[in-house]
Amino acid sequence: xxxxxxxxxxxxxxxxxxxxxxxxxxxxxxxxxxxxxxxxxxxxxxxxxxxxxxxxxxxxxxxxxxxxxxxxxxxxxxxxxxxxxxxxxxxxxxxxxxxxxxxxxxxxxxxxxxxxxxxxxxxxxxxxxxxxxxxxxxxxxxxxxxxxxxxxxxxxxxxxxxxxxxxxxxxxxxxxxxxxxxxxxxxxxxxxxxxxxxxxxxxxxxxxxxxxxxxxxxxxxxxxxxxxxxxxxxxxxxxxxxxxxxxxxxxxxxxxxxxxxxxxxxxxxxxxxxxxxxxxxxxxxxxxxxxxxxxxxxxxxxxxxxxxxxxxxxxxxxxxxxxxxxxxxxxxxxxxxxxxxxxxxxxxxxxxxxxxxxxxxxxxxxxxxxxxxxxxxxxxxxxxxxxxxxxxxxxxxxxxxxxxxxxxxxxxxxxxxxxxxxxxxxxxxxxxxxxxxxxxxxxxxxxxxxxxxxxxxxxxxxxxxxxxxxxxxxxxxxxxxxxxxxxxxxxxxxxxxxxxxxxxxxxxxxxxxxxxxxxxxxxxxxxxxxxxxxxxxxxxxxxxxxxxxxx
Numbered sequence: 001x002x003x004x005x006x007x008x009x010x011x012x013x014x015x016x017x018x019x020x021x022x023x024x025x026x027x028x029x030x031x032x033x034x035x036x037x038x039x040x041x042x043x044x045x046x047x048x049x050x051x052x053x054x055x056x057x058x059x060x061x062x063x064x065x066x067x068x069x070x071x072x073x074x075x076x077x078x079x080x081x082x083x084x085x086x087x088x089x090x091x092x093x094x095x096x097x098x099x100x101x102x103x104x105x106x107x108x109x110x111x112x113x114x115x116x117x118x119x120x121x122x123x124x125x126x127x128x129x130x131x132x133x134x135x136x137x138x139x140x141x142x143x144x145x146x147x148x149x150x151x152x153x154x155x156x157x158x159x160x161x162x163x164x165x166x167x168x169x170x171x172x173x174x175x176x177x178x179x180x181x182x183x184x185x186x187x188x189x190x191x192x193x194x195x196x197x198x199x200x201x202x203x204x205x206x207x208x209x210x211x212x213x214x215x216x217x218x219x220x221x222x223x224x225x226x227x228x229x230x231x232x233x234x235x236x237x238x239x240x241x242x243x244x245x246x247x248x249x250x251x252x253x254x255x256x257x258x259x260x261x262x263x264x265x266x267x268x269x270x271x272x273x274x275x276x277x278x279x280x281x282x283x284x285x286x287x288x289x290x291x292x293x294x295x296x297x298x299x300x301x302x303x304x305x306x307x308x309x310x311x312x313x314x315x316x317x318x319x320x321x322x323x324x325x326x327x328x329x330x331x332x333x334x335x336x337x338x339x340x341x342x343x344x345x346x347x348x349x350x351x352x353x354x355x356x357x358x359x360x361x362x363x364x365x366x367x368x369x370x371x372x373x374x375x376x377x378x379x380x381x382x383x384x385x386x387x388x389x390x391x392x393x394x395x396x397x398x399x400x401x402x403x404x405x406x407x408x409x410x411x412x413x414x415x416x417x418x419x420x421x422x423x424x425x426x427x428x429x430x431x432x433x434x435x436x437x438x439x440x441x442x443x444x445x446x447x448x449x450x451x452x453x454x455x456x457x458x459x460x461x462x463x464x465x466x467x468x469x470x471x472x473x474x475x476x477x478x479x480x481x482x483x484x485x486x487x488x489x490x491x492x493x494x495x496x497x498x499x500x501x502x503x504x505x506x507x508x509x510x511x512x513x514x515x516x517x518x519x520x521x522x523x524x525x526x527x528x529x530x531x532x533x534x535x536x537x538x539x540x541x542x543x544x545x546x547x548x549x550x551x
Contacts, residue, residue: 034519034550035225038535039246041237043383043412045204045230049187052170053131055459056416060228061188063542064209065195066170069099069118071543072163074274074436075529083539084113084171084194085150094157094481099150099166106214107173109192119145120174122152122165130184133459134164135449139478157479163435167539196221196546205230222549223520228535232411234385241514242267249514250534252386254312256514266518270526270533271510273327275434275441276318277387279378279394279504280419280427280463284454287368288376288425294501296352296374302344302397307507310390318505321494322445323438325508331438333491339498346401353402366402375404376425379418382409390507391428420457422464430509431460439486442493443474445503465502511537522547 050061062068069085072078082088085099101115122143125131139161141153152165176192177183191199194216197209209226231237234251241249242260253260253269261267281288281297288294303317319325320342323332341348350360358366358374366374380391388409395405405426410418418424434441443460444450448471450460458464470493477489496502513533515523524533524544531543 034223035227036223036248036520036545036548037227037229037240037246038248038250039229039231039237039240040248040250040535041231041234041383043381043415044232046202046207046228047187047413048189048202048204048207050191050199050202051183051186051188052172052191053125053133053183055133055420056413057188058133058170059536059538059541060207061191061193061199061538062168062170063195063539064197064226064545065191065199065542066172066193067195067542068167068169068171068539069101070166071531071539072167072436073530074532075272078163078436080166084118085166088166092153094159095154097152097154097162097165098146099152101148101150102216103148105194105216107175107192107194108198108212108214109173110214111173111175113171113173113194115145115148115150117174118150118171119143120178121169121171122150124172124177124183125169128183130457130459134161134168135447135459136161136164136169138449139475140165156475157481159481160437160439160478163440168435170539195542197226217546220546223545226545231383233383241516244516244518247516247518247520248535250512250536252311252314252384252512253514254385256312256314260514264516264518266516267514268517268523268525269514270524271314271512272529272532273316273324273508273510274532275430275509276322276324276505277315277390277428277430277507277509278318278445279506280424280429281503282422282424282426282463283502284422284464285425287372287374290356291500292352292356293374294504296349296401297398297403298342298501298504299345299348299352300398300401300403301342301394301504301506303506304344305393305397306390310393311386311507315386315507315510318507320497320501320505322442322497322503322505323490323494324434324441328438331487331490333487333494336491336494336498339495342498344397349401349403360402364399364402365404373404374402375406377406377408378426378428379408379410379415379424380428381412381415383412387428394506419462422452422454422456422458422462427462428506429462434509438490438493439474439477442490442497446470446493446496447474463503465500467500470496519551520548521551522549 049057052058052062052066067084071081086102087100089098105113126137139158141155144151180186196215198212200210207228211224238253240246283289307317353366357369360366398405419427431444448466451464452458511532511534531540
């Protein structure tokens with residue numbers, strides 16, 4: 001990996017600069033213009049909670065409301081831009097990093113933000129492990145404040161954790177959060193934060209974000225108000241976009257050329273692949289805890305039809321290696337690629353299952369030697385019409401191969417509750433904790449510290465895959481800054497994905513993005529990939545809003 005964060009025992013620093021340099025000349029706050037509307041299907045009404053440590057709500061508040069220390073660009077080889085930290089420096093053979101906290105930043109209630117708030121945030125996440133979404137305290141030894149600097153000491157070299165602590169950790173105010181008894185369940189309906197936008201107000205039907213009058217970047221944001229209506233299904237949200245009532249979309253649109261882009265010269269789309277939509281088999285549920293059964297499921301998954309029919313060809317079929325292609329093709333090991341034979345193959349399913357003693361019943365479904373049919377429920381987000389269509393294709397293919405899937409298309413809240421707490425057989429989902437290399441998505445899937453016992457919420461690793469040797473691979477990756485060594489470790493994880501099949505990637509998950517240039521400029525494009533473009537992507541959403549300006 002060309003790791004832009006890597007140093008060889010010498011201190012490197014990012015020069016102090018404002019976060020946004022491509023927004024044009026500065027303007028006065030009174031010059032802020034038109035209202036921007038986002039059309040993105042959520043699957044339910046808004047709960048009006050904005051807790052940045054809650055994986056159900058952080059996409060609504062991290063970046064635009066709460067800000068991190070730096071911004072790491074997934075699309076530009078992990079390019080780092082300072083945010084609440086004006087600079088950073090590695091030393092001690094990548095075991096220590098120092099962040100210089102930006103001066104002159106205020107919370108949106110007018111109080112100053114200082115290094116003490118940053119230290120408090122680190123300690124808060126340590127005190128309440130449920131807030132530690134990325135398990136940063138599994139590798140952190142100490143965090144201390146030295147004047148305006150925050151010094152993070154790791155237990156060992158921890159280069160990839162820069163992304164987690166720099167880009168993915170929202171900084172919260174001590175004067176608010178220190179009095180909250182249980183921050184994990186705190187709704188945070190009126191967030192006090194440093195970001196360019198404030199919540200003002202929120203209803204179940206719509207979130208209104210208004211420009212923060214105390215924002216630390218002069219003249220920004222240039223968009224005075226952002227509306228985020230709640231849509232429970234794709235169709236009305238898509239119509240909102242196609243008719244010009246919304247300018248920013250981030251979802252699947254069937255027949256997008258006819259329905260959207262051809263309707264106006266100002267309608268555009270660009271959706272780069274960044275993660276994957278996968279089947280999570282609950283490995284605490286028999287017989288899904290048997291790798292042979294999971295292998296059979298993988299061969300019974302028709303990825304090509306899920307892509308072409310379910311996703312209208314807009315999301316390519318995934319591979320079983322667990323590496324997004326073509327975004328991270330340089331990480332794919334040739335030997336692992338050659339060994340990836342997981343195409344739709346009912347004959348292979350039969351060989352695996354019959355070799356394990358399963359027999360096909362009169363109904364065409366395999367059953368174990370004890371007579372238990374291979375019949376599983378699969379939870380899905382009912383509001384995502386493309387996911388529902390893709391799962392219908394997968395169901396049909398599974399049935400033809402002798403495995404029964406019974407889909408439950410749930411509301412967003414019901415789905416999240418069952419997924420996080422492990423109350424499912426199979427779940428169809430796209431991991432939100434992907435990052436700027438394959439390491440991050442694989443780690444979110446497979447690192448045991450993200451898991452939890454059934455009945456308790458997991459922050460990731462929803463299938464509950466817990467193998468110490470696999471954890472050791474991730475720890476080894478984090479301890480080295482050598483690109484060749486990192487790629488060797490990823491190659492081992494690719495082989496593990498082929499052998500153990502802990503999860504089953506189905507399609508590439510693109511960063512859905514539709515945008516209207518009639519009234520706003522500054523959108524991310526293939527020629528200006530300054531951030532991931534989807535409205536649900538955090539903290540990138542905040543970067544996009546800072547670049548936008550009315551025509």
